[in-house]
Amino acid sequence: MQTRIALSFLLVFLFQFSPAQKRQGNIVEYFGKEKVNEIKEGKPYHVFSKGLYLSGQRSALNSMTFPTDPVFKDFLMSDKKVTQGETGFIDTEGNPQSWQSISTDDKSTFNDRKLRGAYVYLTYTSKTEKTVLFEASGHTNGIINGYPHEGDYYDFGYSLIPITLKKGVNTFVLKVGRFPRIRARLIAPKSPVLFTQRDMTLPDLLWDTDLKYKGAIRIVNSSKDWVESYDLTSTLQGKQLTILVPAIAPMSSLKVPFGIAALAEGTEKGKIQVQLSLRKPGVGVVDETEISLHIKSRHQKHKRTFISDIDGSVQYFAVAPSSNHDLEKGALFLSVHGASVEATNQANAYKQKDWGTVVAPTNRRPFGFAWEDWGRLDALEVLAEGKRIYAPDPQKIYLTGHSMGGHGSWYLGATYPDKFAAIAPCAGYPDLLGYRDSFVKRALRASKEELKQWGITQKQLERMQQKPQLTAMDHMIQRAGNPSRTLKLKRNYLQQGVYILHGEKDNVVPTFIAREMRENLGTFHNDFTYYEYPGGTHWYGDHSMDWPPIFEMFKRREIKTDSTINTMEFYTASPGVSAQSHFTTIYQQEKPLEISSIDFSREKNRITTANVALLKLDTQHLKLETDHIEIDSTHVMIDSDVLYLTQTNGSWEKTATPNPALKGPHRNGGFKDAFKNQMVFVYATNGTPTENQWYFNKARLDAETFYYRANGRVVLVPDSDFSPKAYADRNIILYGNADNNKAWKKLLKNAEVQVINGKATIGGRETLGNQWGLYFVLPRPDSDTASVGVISATGTEGMKAIYSNHYLINGTTYPDLMLFSNDIMQFGTDAVKCAGFFGNDWSYEQGDWQWK
Template sequence: MKKYPIHQSLIILFALISTFTISAQKRQGNIVEYFGKEKVNDVKEGKIAHVFKDALYLTTKRSALNSISFPPDMIFKDFLMSDKTVSEGEIATIDDTGTSHSWTKIEVDETNTFNDPALRGAYLYLSYRSPAAKTVLFEASGHTQAIINGYPHEGDYYDFGYSLIPIQLKKGINVFVLKAGRFSRMRARLIQPKAPIILTTRDMTLPDLLAEESMDYKGAIRVINTSESWAKNFQIKVKHLGKESLSSISSIPPMSTRKVSFDIPPVNKNSEPSRSKLELKLLSNSGSELDSQDVDIQIKSKYGKHKRTFMSQIDNSVQYFSVAPSSTEELKDGALFLSVHGASVEAVNQANAYKQKDWGHVVAPTNRRPFGFAWEDWGRLDALEVLAEGKKIYRPDPQKIYLTGHSMGGHGTWYLGATYPDKFAAIAPCAGYPDLLGYRDSFVKRALKATEAERKRWGITSERLKQMQKKPQLTDMDHMILRAGNPSRTLKLKRNYLQQGVYILHGEKDNVVPTFIAREMREELGKFHPDFTYYEYPEGTHWYGDHSMDWPPIFELFKNRTIKSDSLINKMEFYTASPGVSAKSHFITIYQQQKPFEISSVDFSKENGPAVTTNNVLILGMDLESMKLKSDSITIDNVLLKVPSKNKAFYKKTTEGWQLTSKPSLKEKGPHRNGGFKDAFNNQMVFVYATKGNTMENKWYFNKARLDAETFYYRANGSVELVPDTDFDLKKYADRNVVLYGNKSNNSAWKKLLKDFPVQVENNLVTLDQKVIKGNQWGLYFIAPRPDSDTASVGVVSATGINGMKAIYSNHYLLNGTSYPDLLLFGDDIMEYGSDAVKCAGFFGNDWSIENGDFQWR
């Protein structure tokens, strides 16, 4: 197996960006205090059964393998699906320098926290001897992942104190292995739940109630099911100011938690702004009260800053966004400013940083969490959903839509602006970086030339500097996997900025997102862009007060820019890496690519007659009515073609050149459904897990589905519906994406969804068209079109046997910055060798076939 150096610059740059975490630090201080107490009444969910006060920890040398999507993890691999125990002094690993790494004892401090600089990125081993089998809640903080008695669970790496995992302790020794994140502290304890099914007010999603509006509202709260039975047909009753609402809530699997939505009754119109209380009661299917909680909520004026909630179409969860409405009450045809926040910043604080504008409304989405997805993947979708909500509520002038953001939100501004160039008249990235992954080479180059003092400020040690000097050795397989990440490679789409005005704002002495990043973007835009402004705030650091975002010259530039009407566009360039992410700009749509997930482009001009030059485009669509063409012909790549009398025209590139064609079939790939694998986690997705295998298979696939639901809850404030294969019904879940856990041998939903697909997985066998791969060690991720739907997809998390189940443990597909093509086939040594263990990766053809696809085999 080949080994090669990791991109250390990626890790360093991310660490620099993540250091600006003021609000997170405040939360962490509260959690330390919370864990430092051991009184029974400190825990609303029950009684403290055990606080872990001593443990073993292990530090290991950072892996020398470059595998963003499949980071090697030999330590977790040892504990996965096993009863492994360790003792103090036991050698765990010997690295490539011959240095051994042993388990070392550690004890908590006075706040019941394991706190040591050596814990950053380390492993923590906890054990608990239970006198009997019993159910508890495992509460921990500061860790990215946990393995409990051999099964993986999501961590609490934000250190927010949200983690409450129902577990079944076995009689005797129970083992907990925690992996630390960016913090050098972790805490853990066991809680005896007060009842089998309870509410927890940790991490609620609530709107502000608006005094001038009489409308229903949505909130969300977590229900914890510590029983071994499903919680079905439950309800939440809400009382507020004499009014009641009754909401049926989603089913909750055994031994799991789910954040569920509930209705909040309207307030009387013209109520006085105040702080109020909601009374929440959890009712069983028989109507009996199981638990109750009182929750604070605010009544505010809709003319002041406030937060709103909506139901997301990604997963039917409740999400919130914050608003700084115009200071002009009942403003008509005003502007809308989409402002995306930085790492650790709540959307509420983002909106609060702005003074209310007399000519427009500021709308601040959440990115699904304060860290979320760096405005990529599901953060991108959240921004689009909130933009749509903002337009629906405020009905702005459609030509006066603008985009801005700070720090991670500065990146979001660069990224969203490049991805959706026709949605914004102008963009203003503040203290932002354009492309985290694509920018690493420039960062390495800069770091190698930097002074020792500069490197010290950026946290680059001599060891890291040596690693940065090593060049990666990427194989064809690596390039295939990384290609799936092209939609996030902002700089590959940079010419889309020609459709917008750009204002770059950066502090002169910013050491969090170093100022050279902005200067290099100034240089980059200077090569081709005629309409951008660059300003360095004198002596400005990363944050120098509200002017770090709410900078008047930005809004002056905005005021003088509008989105062009389609009929007035004489020249336009548009670039995309995937029609499934971004297919359209104004009147031109790229429906299909020749080579999937490579950059496709269209260069349109009305000069010398309408003409289009394309690259990597197979099917092109044009809105003729919007274009207002005065010609009955158009030239595409020097081929003269007739323009039909219809409002829309479609052209296809064939071996004989471009030809007029019909609208592409929805059964083929297109903007509506294009892959890669991560795209399955969308469209009101439902997780369907296997129950037709042996005991181990059934338990594993349920746990894997539950783990992904835990992960999506924590990372994305999500709410995913889990369904056993025996309960899955095509009509009940019509037109919704399905993520199927299992294979043809053990998941009965396979025949309903994948019977005729060219990829088939069963015990000890994978068939890819005519190619057969045998063995029980294979794991597989792939996406397919749902056969009974024109829009929905099926994502598959599958294995050929017990060893393959270990391989699919890695759930990094729910992280931004990871690359997953349409299909990945890999062996059970993936936790040891990373992407070197991938046997096949690639993309299906536009007809979803393997034959017409693009695949790399090892």
């Protein structure tokens, strides 16, 4: 389906950068005119200097979840070769686009404006089979000899992928990312297993706090053997801490946590060195390196690290502690950063406050997830860490942020209204898709001069005017994104004070977006402030965030205790994302992932609900003056501190504590919800060599993607080694089907979804053929909390269909289950055959489904 072009969505990301907020120390200088010297990982083996490029093809607007990419489809699982002048595809205007030659500049970089969004085809002829490290930057993803790999589209210099060069011609197809430049080379690793200091996560050490620390460093395994039983030792001031390195799959890397001892008493401020050594049993040290850490006071701005419950990785957050060293029960300000901004820079933008502490999470990366999905979870983890460390007054918690962090403030504030007394979005947009659409609106009423300045042609403008023709299937898929539709939750802002700060002349997040929110709030909210900074652009100095009137407003707001709340509204789109506000918990929905709500009035002693199937009430803290409460039209006696109530045919009845096997806040779907809870990737080894290699590579690709996008740590496990007891209560991502993955019978033997070669069965309905791919999530049968996410296919063609790994990107939407053909990369959601949600009992029969 051809709809409006995704140009405006691209602008969202291109225009989020503030000139005053540049990345700090992330970009690696690869190679220039100077002779390339040996680097820590090994010696450069080959620098790509010539190749072919193909102009990019835009995806349809309705297929963010499954963006079309027929070019990559041609290279998947194949040894396809192309020549100069060969047609790559026919564009939407009927023009053939052909492969053309391109060469690097004097800095060994393919650098040309015409490369934006293009494909680059490179080849290397090897005389023998050998292992090398592939290093590239500027690409969103790539296919090497038919198998996909994650890219380095932010140009960080993190990419370092072990690959096996086959004898003869090896092909590399790279999709150019946000900047019209790309680099690539091959490196001969200095040893089969090695450290790389690219992208370490490290804390600051505090001389005035007795504290042990966590850091993380990547270990690259460029061998065809598993790294097993290795240990990693850190040495600081003669004190050693040793950890056992998790098993690392062949030809992959893993970011490994390690401990750092507390500083010796009397250590002076400055820098200090920590030695790291990697040992192999029976061999000894296989690699070692030295890292430098800053020593600071706990009263200075600094970085702290913690182990994330999402994946066991080490994450950091930055702190601007209170200037009052004796402060107790002070305020806590959660400040969420903009795109391209490190958390350290976010904290550095604030003057230290005498009445509270600023904590700044990372969103898992400076770009991360726009504070949605895993960025949302990171913000919650850092908020919990801030409360644990600084023990603030529980009624004095506040939220603010700038640009993408302004969006984070709108989004987190609407999603978790009882966690913050007030929010202050600065230069923010409330909704990610709304931000994209705002550029379409702006372009449609822009002058010719403005359109020329933005590089928008008349044909592109005409496409923007086309309205998307969404099918019932599109609506089912998009429903999974309702938790991110901030404006559908806007009445939750009634629980908070709101301060909107925006520059008068902001062209990055246009000022009219803030004015629209002012008008929006004005229709129902009576406690918000709006201020346009005169002459302010997107960034006009630290006052862009650290604006004194914001903190003066914060001082006058507190989170209400349950017993003082007279009226309250609470909205959610998913109990799995946000279920509770104060004394109410929306435990289950009648219609999954549509908006659910409660409206409480103490005066009327009434709760009105919408789309709620199971409700939990904490009556102990609510402290009503009566012994009953009216819920919709049902009078309910209050005879315990906690009530669970279920709705049947419009009438509410008390029920027992819900069975954890049912859907609820702990485990609710959709599919992306499986990627948390210390997830483990279990891949098939019981199939044909082609199947085994593909599923291993797909699991490795997802691990690479989660590492790059989320600073993540994912352990790969072959099905032959998987034991449910060894990974108890952890989420499992299973790659394969019942014929080729031995873990299927251990986890999914009785599931209503069964997949074998040549057939998928969903709720008793069979779909035949080898071209089908499936994503779905179900509860793990041996756990009250864990889930099983499944990435499966009915055959070789279906394995191509599951290539799209956009479930690890925010802004994409996945219900509990999706069945789709291998045409997905060419036709987007038109190739989806089934999508929908299981019932509250996780059954197909009680679910909500759309079939094509």
